[in-house]
Amino acid sequence: MVDARALVVGASSDIGRAVAVMLASLGMPVTLWGRDRDRLRQTAELCPDATVDVVDVTDAADLQRAATELSASGPLGVVVYVAGLFDWALADQADPAVWKRLFDVNLTAAATLTTHVIGPLLAAAPSSLIYIGSGAAHQAFPYNAAYVASKHGLAGLAEAVFLDVRDRDVKVSLISPGLVAAGGGLTSPAGQQRPQELLAAEDVAEAVRFVVTFPARGCPTQIRLQPQRNPV
Numbered sequence: 001m002v003d004a005r006a007l008v009v010g011a012s013s014d015i016g017r018a019v020a021v022m023l024a025s026l027g028m029p030v031t032l033w034g035r036d037r038d039r040l041r042q043t044a045e046l047c048p049d050a051t052v053d054v055v056d057v058t059d060a061a062d063l064q065r066a067a068t069e070l071s072a073s074g075p076l077g078v079v080v081y082v083a084g085l086f087d088w089a090l091a092d093q094a095d096p097a098v099w100k101r102l103f104d105v106n107l108t109a110a111a112t113l114t115t116h117v118i119g120p121l122l123a124a125a126p127s128s129l130i131y132i133g134s135g136a137a138h139q140a141f142p143y144n145a146a147y148v149a150s151k152h153g154l155a156g157l158a159e160a161v162f163l164d165v166r167d168r169d170v171k172v173s174l175i176s177p178g179l180v181a182a183g184g185g186l187t188s189p190a191g192q193q194r195p196q197e198l199l200a201a202e203d204v205a206e207a208v209r210f211v212v213t214f215p216a217r218g219c220p221t222q223i224r225l226q227p228q229r230n231p232v
């Protein structure tokens with residue numbers, strides 16, 4: 001698997017960057033997707049063998065183009081889907097366009113990407129397909145209906161895809177962190193007041209490492225991470 005490539009979708013985020021750096025440390029060439037070219041380049045500078053592709057995962061044609069180029073670039077051993085949007089609104093005050101965008105990124109694009117990469121992952125098996133979930137994949141929170149629903153959907157996607165490919169040696173895993181001192185987590189009250197007590201992006205990367213390096217006879221199908229100290 002060391003010769004196989006890893007794809008990180010959302011490699012422009014702090015969590016995606018930590019995941020890419022960790023996968024590169026395992027000796028894997030990494031392909032980095034996202035929309036922010038500068039931040040993707042900053043991630044690439046930390047990885048010895050990195051390819052950057054500016055991809056909007058909600059653009060079906062762009063996704064197809066990028067996936068085709070990816071499969072032409074050699075065996076695909078790992079895919080990590082980090083891309084995600086957050087929203088904070090009471091259901092009766094939510095903007096339907098914001099909810100649609102959130103579902104497009106958090107769930108529809110994750111599912112569409114799955115259809116593109118599952119063939120290459122099967123061809124390169126043993127291999128790993130990992131989705132970054134959230135505490136909201138397992139529990140409801142107020143002001144968060146679309147996010148909660150999208151992450152519950154992602155949990156269902158991961159669980160069902162695992163059943164489809166488990167006998168063909170593709171691990172499928174959902175890694176669900178609580179508050180991380182990165183991205184949206186830094187805008188929370190705890191993230192503003194006590195970021196050092198939240199999870200770090202590198203902690204999420206460690207969970208990805210656990211899945212990827214776990215013996216091929218087993219699959220950590222769900223990992224839930226929480227800050228040791230209650231952030232609320």
Ligand SMILES: NC(=O)c1ccc[n+]([C@@H]2O[C@H](COP(=O)([O-])OP(=O)(O)OC[C@H]3O[C@@H](n4cnc5c(N)ncnc54)[C@H](OP(=O)(O)O)[C@@H]3O)[C@@H](O)[C@H]2O)c1
Binds near residue numbers: 013037082105180
């Ligand atoms: N931070 C937390 O506390 C926390 C906790 C649990 C789970 N998570 C999950 O971790 C992931 C990263 O979250 P974050 O808080 O670190 O947020 P973030 O910094 O805002 O990162 C979001 C990522 O999603 C990518 N993305 C968004 N829309 C995209 C699109 N249309 N096409 C391609 N890429 C797109 C962004 O890339 P571009 O900007 O380059 O488009 C960026 O890399 C999310 O799935 C989130 O649900 C975060």
